Amino acid sequence: MTRATPSCDIAIVGGGLAGGLAALALAAKRPDLDVRLIEPEAIGGNHIWSFFDGDIAEKDRWLVAPLVRHYWHGYDVHFPHHRRTLRMGYKSITGEALAEAVAAALPKGRIVADRAKHVAPDHVLFSRGGRLDAKHVIDARGAGNLNALTCGWQKFVGQALTVKGGHGLAHPVVMDARVAQLDGYRFIYLLPFDEETVFVEDTYYSDSPDLDAELIRERIGAYAAWRGWDVTGVTREETGVLPVVIAGEFDRFWPEGDRVGRIGTRAGAFHATTGYSLPDAVRTAAALPGLVDGADLPAKLRDRAARAWRRQRFYRLLDTMLFRAAEPAQRVRIFERFYRLSPRLISRFYAGQSTRGDKLRVLSGKPPVPIGRALSAVRKLDWK
Secondary structure, eight states: OOOOOOEEEEEEEOOSHHHHHHHHHHHHHOTTSOEEEEOSSOTTOSOEEEEEGGGSOGGGHHHHGGGEEEEESOEEEEETTEEEEEOOOEEEEEHHHHHHHHHHHSOTTOEEOSOEEEEETTEEEETTSOEEEEEEEEEOOSOOOGGGEEEEEEEEEEEEEEEETOOOOSSOEEEEOOSOOOSSEEEEEEEEEETTEEEEEEEEEESOOOOOHHHHHHHHHHHHHHHTOEEEEEEEEEEEEEEEEEEEOHHHHSOTTOOSEEOGGGGTOSOTTTOOOHHHHHHHHHHHHHHSSSSOHHHHHHHHHHHHHHHTHHHHHHHHIIIIISOGGGTHHHHHHHTTSOHHHHHHHHTTOOOHHHHHHHHOSSOSSOHHHHHHHHHHSOOO
16 A cells, blocks of 8 residues: 655755744744754754844844843954944854754654755655655755855854853954954954853855864964963854855846745845845744745745845945955955944844945945955956
8 A cells, every 4th residue: 555645835945044943933823834844954053143133123033032042232343453342232042942942833743854855846855765745845955056156255163162260251252353364354253151151253254165174273272372261171163154245146046947945045045245144034934924825935935035135236246345356364454444334334234234325334435445456346247
Protein backbone atom coordinates (compact mmCIF):
# COMPACT_ATOMS: atom_id res chain seq x y z
CA MET A 1 0.00 0.00 0.00
CA THR A 2 1.44 3.39 -1.04
CA ARG A 3 1.76 5.93 1.73
CA ALA A 4 0.12 9.29 1.09
CA THR A 5 2.49 12.23 0.56
CA PRO A 6 2.28 14.61 3.53
CA SER A 7 1.02 18.11 2.80
CA CYS A 8 0.64 21.45 4.52
CA ASP A 9 -0.46 25.00 3.88
CA ILE A 10 2.96 26.66 4.06
CA ALA A 11 6.43 25.12 3.97
CA ILE A 12 9.22 27.48 5.05
CA VAL A 13 12.62 26.20 3.94
CA GLY A 14 15.34 27.50 6.23
CA GLY A 15 15.20 28.09 9.97
CA GLY A 16 17.45 31.11 10.24
CA LEU A 17 16.32 34.59 11.22
CA ALA A 18 13.91 35.22 8.32
CA GLY A 19 12.40 31.71 8.37
CA GLY A 20 12.11 31.58 12.15
CA LEU A 21 10.41 34.98 12.39
CA ALA A 22 8.04 34.05 9.55
CA ALA A 23 7.06 30.87 11.38
CA LEU A 24 6.45 32.82 14.60
CA ALA A 25 4.32 35.44 12.86
CA LEU A 26 2.18 32.86 11.09
CA ALA A 27 1.74 30.80 14.26
CA ALA A 28 0.61 33.89 16.16
CA LYS A 29 -1.67 35.47 13.54
CA ARG A 30 -2.79 32.47 11.46
CA PRO A 31 -3.12 29.47 13.79
CA ASP A 32 -5.60 28.01 11.29
CA LEU A 33 -2.75 27.24 8.89
CA ASP A 34 -0.54 24.17 8.90
CA VAL A 35 2.94 25.69 8.80
CA ARG A 36 6.08 23.53 8.54
CA LEU A 37 9.59 24.82 9.14
CA ILE A 38 12.35 22.83 7.42
CA GLU A 39 15.81 23.13 8.97
CA PRO A 40 18.44 20.37 9.16
CA GLU A 41 20.43 22.01 11.94
CA ALA A 42 19.63 24.18 14.96
CA ILE A 43 16.95 26.80 14.34
CA GLY A 44 18.55 30.22 14.60
CA GLY A 45 22.02 28.72 14.49
CA ASN A 46 24.86 30.14 16.54
CA HIS A 47 24.00 33.78 15.99
CA ILE A 48 23.48 37.03 17.86
CA TRP A 49 21.38 39.65 16.10
CA SER A 50 21.32 43.19 17.40
CA PHE A 51 19.18 46.13 16.38
CA PHE A 52 18.37 49.72 17.26
CA ASP A 53 14.93 50.67 18.53
CA GLY A 54 14.42 52.73 15.39
CA ASP A 55 14.98 49.70 13.14
CA ILE A 56 11.53 48.26 13.86
CA ALA A 57 8.16 49.98 13.64
CA GLU A 58 6.20 50.04 16.88
CA LYS A 59 3.41 47.99 15.29
CA ASP A 60 5.87 45.15 14.58
CA ARG A 61 7.76 45.05 17.89
CA TRP A 62 5.48 42.37 19.33
CA LEU A 63 7.26 39.87 17.11
CA VAL A 64 10.76 40.36 18.51
CA ALA A 65 10.04 41.62 22.03
CA PRO A 66 9.87 38.08 23.53
CA LEU A 67 13.22 37.21 21.91
CA VAL A 68 15.27 40.07 23.37
CA ARG A 69 17.94 38.84 25.78
CA HIS A 70 19.94 42.05 26.26
CA TYR A 71 18.94 45.73 26.22
CA TRP A 72 20.95 48.94 26.58
CA HIS A 73 19.89 52.60 26.54
CA GLY A 74 22.77 53.81 24.39
CA TYR A 75 26.02 52.91 22.66
CA ASP A 76 29.47 54.34 21.99
CA VAL A 77 31.61 54.80 18.90
CA HIS A 78 35.38 55.37 19.00
CA PHE A 79 37.44 56.66 16.09
CA PRO A 80 41.00 57.97 15.89
CA HIS A 81 39.78 61.61 16.07
CA HIS A 82 36.22 61.32 17.35
CA ARG A 83 34.41 59.70 20.25
CA ARG A 84 30.68 59.80 20.92
CA THR A 85 27.89 58.29 23.01
CA LEU A 86 24.50 58.03 21.30
CA ARG A 87 21.38 57.73 23.46
CA MET A 88 19.57 55.22 21.34
CA GLY A 89 18.02 51.95 22.53
CA TYR A 90 19.92 48.87 21.39
CA LYS A 91 18.82 45.25 21.79
CA SER A 92 20.20 41.77 21.10
CA ILE A 93 18.48 38.46 20.48
CA THR A 94 20.15 35.07 20.15
CA GLY A 95 19.71 32.02 17.98
CA GLU A 96 18.85 30.06 21.12
CA ALA A 97 16.01 32.49 21.95
CA LEU A 98 14.62 32.16 18.43
CA ALA A 99 14.82 28.36 18.58
CA GLU A 100 12.98 28.23 21.92
CA ALA A 101 10.23 30.52 20.68
CA VAL A 102 9.69 28.58 17.45
CA ALA A 103 9.62 25.24 19.29
CA ALA A 104 6.97 26.62 21.65
CA ALA A 105 4.88 28.20 18.87
CA LEU A 106 4.70 25.35 16.35
CA PRO A 107 2.73 22.20 17.20
CA LYS A 108 4.65 18.96 17.51
CA GLY A 109 5.79 17.57 14.19
CA ARG A 110 5.77 20.90 12.37
CA ILE A 111 9.55 21.32 12.52
CA VAL A 112 11.18 19.08 9.90
CA ALA A 113 14.83 18.27 10.68
CA ASP A 114 15.94 17.48 7.15
CA ARG A 115 17.73 19.24 4.30
CA ALA A 116 15.82 20.32 1.22
CA LYS A 117 17.53 19.04 -1.93
CA HIS A 118 14.91 20.51 -4.27
CA VAL A 119 12.52 23.39 -3.68
CA ALA A 120 9.56 23.93 -6.01
CA PRO A 121 6.57 26.31 -5.79
CA ASP A 122 4.31 23.56 -4.43
CA HIS A 123 6.60 20.93 -2.90
CA VAL A 124 9.94 20.17 -1.25
CA LEU A 125 12.08 17.08 -1.79
CA PHE A 126 14.31 15.98 1.11
CA SER A 127 17.89 14.73 1.17
CA ARG A 128 16.89 11.65 3.17
CA GLY A 129 14.09 10.87 0.75
CA GLY A 130 10.49 11.87 0.87
CA ARG A 131 8.44 14.81 -0.25
CA LEU A 132 6.28 17.48 1.35
CA ASP A 133 3.52 19.11 -0.70
CA ALA A 134 2.40 22.61 0.19
CA LYS A 135 0.02 25.28 -1.03
CA HIS A 136 2.90 27.73 -0.66
CA VAL A 137 6.65 27.11 -0.40
CA ILE A 138 8.83 29.94 0.93
CA ASP A 139 12.59 29.79 0.47
CA ALA A 140 14.50 31.35 3.40
CA ARG A 141 17.84 29.55 3.00
CA GLY A 142 20.14 32.56 3.04
CA ALA A 143 22.11 34.14 0.21
CA GLY A 144 20.96 33.32 -3.30
CA ASN A 145 22.71 33.99 -6.60
CA LEU A 146 25.38 36.48 -5.54
CA ASN A 147 26.91 36.19 -9.01
CA ALA A 148 24.18 38.62 -10.08
CA LEU A 149 25.58 41.25 -7.70
CA THR A 150 28.78 43.24 -7.40
CA CYS A 151 29.75 43.10 -3.74
CA GLY A 152 32.21 44.14 -1.15
CA TRP A 153 32.13 42.14 2.07
CA GLN A 154 31.59 42.65 5.76
CA LYS A 155 33.26 39.73 7.51
CA PHE A 156 33.85 39.01 11.15
CA VAL A 157 34.75 36.67 13.94
CA GLY A 158 33.05 37.23 17.29
CA GLN A 159 33.79 35.66 20.66
CA ALA A 160 32.07 35.92 24.03
CA LEU A 161 34.92 36.42 26.49
CA THR A 162 34.86 35.87 30.24
CA VAL A 163 36.90 38.67 31.84
CA LYS A 164 38.09 38.12 35.38
CA GLY A 165 37.33 41.18 37.48
CA GLY A 166 35.04 42.67 34.85
CA HIS A 167 35.45 44.45 31.51
CA GLY A 168 34.24 47.87 32.67
CA LEU A 169 31.82 48.53 29.80
CA ALA A 170 28.44 50.04 30.65
CA HIS A 171 26.92 49.73 27.17
CA PRO A 172 27.86 48.51 23.68
CA VAL A 173 30.59 49.94 21.50
CA VAL A 174 29.19 49.61 17.99
CA MET A 175 32.47 50.67 16.39
CA ASP A 176 35.91 50.94 17.96
CA ALA A 177 38.09 51.91 15.01
CA ARG A 178 41.17 52.75 17.08
CA VAL A 179 42.80 49.61 15.73
CA ALA A 180 45.17 48.93 12.85
CA GLN A 181 43.31 49.36 9.57
CA LEU A 182 43.96 45.98 8.01
CA ASP A 183 42.17 44.34 5.06
CA GLY A 184 39.88 47.34 4.51
CA TYR A 185 37.94 49.24 7.15
CA ARG A 186 38.44 47.41 10.44
CA PHE A 187 36.66 47.96 13.74
CA ILE A 188 35.86 46.13 16.96
CA TYR A 189 32.24 45.64 18.06
CA LEU A 190 31.54 45.09 21.76
CA LEU A 191 28.44 43.85 23.58
CA PRO A 192 28.64 43.69 27.39
CA PHE A 193 26.31 40.85 28.36
CA ASP A 194 27.07 41.05 32.08
CA GLU A 195 29.84 42.42 34.28
CA GLU A 196 32.31 39.70 33.30
CA THR A 197 31.06 38.64 29.86
CA VAL A 198 31.65 40.72 26.73
CA PHE A 199 31.07 39.74 23.12
CA VAL A 200 34.01 40.96 21.03
CA GLU A 201 33.64 40.98 17.24
CA ASP A 202 36.54 41.89 14.95
CA THR A 203 34.93 43.18 11.74
CA TYR A 204 36.24 44.18 8.30
CA TYR A 205 34.75 45.99 5.30
CA SER A 206 36.92 44.10 2.86
CA ASP A 207 37.27 43.60 -0.89
CA SER A 208 37.55 39.85 -0.33
CA PRO A 209 35.18 37.36 1.34
CA ASP A 210 38.14 35.27 2.53
CA LEU A 211 38.05 34.84 6.29
CA ASP A 212 41.14 33.71 8.23
CA ALA A 213 39.38 32.86 11.49
CA GLU A 214 42.52 31.81 13.35
CA LEU A 215 44.29 35.07 12.53
CA ILE A 216 41.29 37.11 13.65
CA ARG A 217 41.07 35.13 16.90
CA GLU A 218 44.65 36.21 17.59
CA ARG A 219 43.68 39.83 16.90
CA ILE A 220 40.76 39.56 19.32
CA GLY A 221 43.20 38.30 21.94
CA ALA A 222 45.54 41.21 21.23
CA TYR A 223 42.67 43.71 21.52
CA ALA A 224 41.59 42.20 24.85
CA ALA A 225 45.18 42.51 26.10
CA TRP A 226 45.28 46.16 24.93
CA ARG A 227 42.12 46.73 26.97
CA GLY A 228 43.86 45.20 29.97
CA TRP A 229 41.34 42.37 30.26
CA ASP A 230 42.23 39.14 32.04
CA VAL A 231 40.40 36.68 29.77
CA THR A 232 39.72 33.34 31.44
CA GLY A 233 37.52 31.71 28.82
CA VAL A 234 35.58 31.87 25.54
CA THR A 235 31.94 30.78 25.89
CA ARG A 236 30.78 31.15 22.28
CA GLU A 237 32.10 32.03 18.84
CA GLU A 238 30.40 33.27 15.72
CA THR A 239 31.76 33.91 12.22
CA GLY A 240 30.14 35.52 9.22
CA VAL A 241 30.66 36.95 5.75
CA LEU A 242 27.92 39.37 4.67
CA PRO A 243 27.56 40.88 1.19
CA VAL A 244 27.78 44.67 0.93
CA VAL A 245 26.07 45.37 -2.37
CA ILE A 246 27.70 47.83 -4.75
CA ALA A 247 25.64 47.12 -7.86
CA GLY A 248 23.60 44.40 -9.52
CA GLU A 249 20.50 43.40 -11.41
CA PHE A 250 17.51 42.36 -9.35
CA ASP A 251 15.99 40.50 -12.30
CA ARG A 252 19.08 38.28 -12.47
CA PHE A 253 19.19 37.83 -8.71
CA TRP A 254 15.51 36.80 -8.60
CA PRO A 255 14.29 36.06 -12.16
CA GLU A 256 10.63 36.78 -12.75
CA GLY A 257 10.16 33.21 -13.95
CA ASP A 258 11.31 31.79 -10.61
CA ARG A 259 7.98 30.95 -8.99
CA VAL A 260 9.29 29.96 -5.55
CA GLY A 261 8.57 32.60 -2.95
CA ARG A 262 11.58 34.02 -1.11
CA ILE A 263 12.19 35.97 2.07
CA GLY A 264 15.25 37.26 3.93
CA THR A 265 18.68 37.34 2.34
CA ARG A 266 17.42 34.89 -0.29
CA ALA A 267 15.16 37.69 -1.52
CA GLY A 268 17.89 40.32 -1.35
CA ALA A 269 16.11 41.82 1.66
CA PHE A 270 19.03 43.22 3.62
CA HIS A 271 20.66 46.60 4.10
CA ALA A 272 23.04 47.11 1.20
CA THR A 273 25.65 48.90 3.33
CA THR A 274 25.50 47.13 6.68
CA GLY A 275 24.57 43.69 5.36
CA TYR A 276 22.07 43.31 8.23
CA SER A 277 18.74 41.67 7.48
CA LEU A 278 16.85 41.86 10.79
CA PRO A 279 14.74 44.98 10.06
CA ASP A 280 13.63 43.59 6.69
CA ALA A 281 13.05 40.13 8.16
CA VAL A 282 10.74 41.59 10.81
CA ARG A 283 8.81 43.71 8.29
CA THR A 284 8.29 40.76 5.95
CA ALA A 285 7.34 38.32 8.70
CA ALA A 286 4.84 40.76 10.20
CA ALA A 287 3.23 41.26 6.78
CA LEU A 288 3.20 37.57 5.81
CA PRO A 289 -0.04 36.55 7.61
CA GLY A 290 -1.91 39.05 5.46
CA LEU A 291 -0.22 37.97 2.23
CA VAL A 292 -0.85 34.22 2.25
CA ASP A 293 -4.52 34.39 1.34
CA GLY A 294 -5.43 34.56 -2.31
CA ALA A 295 -3.34 33.72 -5.33
CA ASP A 296 0.27 34.25 -6.27
CA LEU A 297 2.15 34.58 -2.99
CA PRO A 298 5.50 34.34 -4.87
CA ALA A 299 4.56 37.38 -6.99
CA LYS A 300 3.61 39.34 -3.86
CA LEU A 301 6.89 38.49 -2.17
CA ARG A 302 8.92 39.27 -5.28
CA ASP A 303 7.16 42.62 -5.65
CA ARG A 304 8.00 43.48 -2.03
CA ALA A 305 11.63 42.51 -2.58
CA ALA A 306 11.87 44.49 -5.83
CA ARG A 307 10.50 47.61 -4.14
CA ALA A 308 12.96 47.16 -1.27
CA TRP A 309 15.77 46.76 -3.81
CA ARG A 310 14.85 50.09 -5.44
CA ARG A 311 14.77 51.82 -2.05
CA GLN A 312 18.34 50.64 -1.44
CA ARG A 313 19.71 52.56 -4.44
CA PHE A 314 21.22 55.30 -2.29
CA TYR A 315 23.05 52.81 -0.09
CA ARG A 316 24.51 51.05 -3.13
CA LEU A 317 25.78 54.44 -4.30
CA LEU A 318 27.54 54.90 -0.95
CA ASP A 319 29.00 51.41 -1.20
CA THR A 320 30.37 52.24 -4.64
CA MET A 321 32.21 55.20 -3.14
CA LEU A 322 33.38 53.14 -0.17
CA PHE A 323 34.82 50.25 -2.14
CA ARG A 324 35.77 51.88 -5.45
CA ALA A 325 36.81 55.43 -4.50
CA ALA A 326 38.40 55.07 -1.06
CA GLU A 327 41.73 53.40 -0.42
CA PRO A 328 41.17 50.47 1.99
CA ALA A 329 43.20 52.02 4.80
CA GLN A 330 41.31 55.34 4.41
CA ARG A 331 37.78 53.94 4.59
CA VAL A 332 37.73 54.66 8.31
CA ARG A 333 37.45 58.38 7.46
CA ILE A 334 34.06 57.79 5.82
CA PHE A 335 32.59 56.18 8.93
CA GLU A 336 34.19 58.71 11.26
CA ARG A 337 32.58 61.53 9.29
CA PHE A 338 29.23 59.74 9.24
CA TYR A 339 29.20 59.42 13.01
CA ARG A 340 29.45 63.19 13.39
CA LEU A 341 25.95 63.55 11.90
CA SER A 342 22.69 63.82 13.83
CA PRO A 343 21.47 60.82 15.87
CA ARG A 344 18.12 60.80 14.08
CA LEU A 345 19.80 60.68 10.67
CA ILE A 346 22.01 57.82 11.88
CA SER A 347 18.96 55.96 13.22
CA ARG A 348 17.08 56.29 9.93
CA PHE A 349 20.17 55.17 8.02
CA TYR A 350 20.44 51.90 9.93
CA ALA A 351 16.72 51.29 9.51
CA GLY A 352 17.06 51.79 5.74
CA GLN A 353 14.64 54.72 5.97
CA SER A 354 16.88 57.65 5.01
CA THR A 355 14.94 60.74 3.91
CA ARG A 356 15.84 62.91 0.93
CA GLY A 357 17.27 65.45 3.36
CA ASP A 358 19.35 62.72 5.02
CA LYS A 359 20.80 61.71 1.68
CA LEU A 360 21.71 65.27 0.79
CA ARG A 361 23.33 65.74 4.21
CA VAL A 362 25.40 62.54 3.89
CA LEU A 363 26.67 63.62 0.47
CA SER A 364 27.20 67.31 1.27
CA GLY A 365 30.34 69.03 2.48
CA LYS A 366 33.93 68.07 1.86
CA PRO A 367 33.94 64.39 0.84
CA PRO A 368 36.23 61.99 2.74
CA VAL A 369 37.21 60.38 -0.58
CA PRO A 370 38.70 61.97 -3.73
CA ILE A 371 35.76 63.43 -5.65
CA GLY A 372 37.24 62.51 -9.03
CA ARG A 373 37.59 58.85 -8.06
CA ALA A 374 34.09 58.85 -6.59
CA LEU A 375 32.50 60.18 -9.78
CA SER A 376 34.52 57.77 -11.90
CA ALA A 377 33.46 54.81 -9.76
CA VAL A 378 29.78 55.76 -10.02
CA ARG A 379 29.97 56.09 -13.81
CA LYS A 380 31.56 52.66 -14.21
CA LEU A 381 28.94 50.70 -12.25
CA ASP A 382 25.23 50.15 -12.68
CA TRP A 383 23.78 50.96 -9.28
CA LYS A 384 20.15 51.14 -10.34
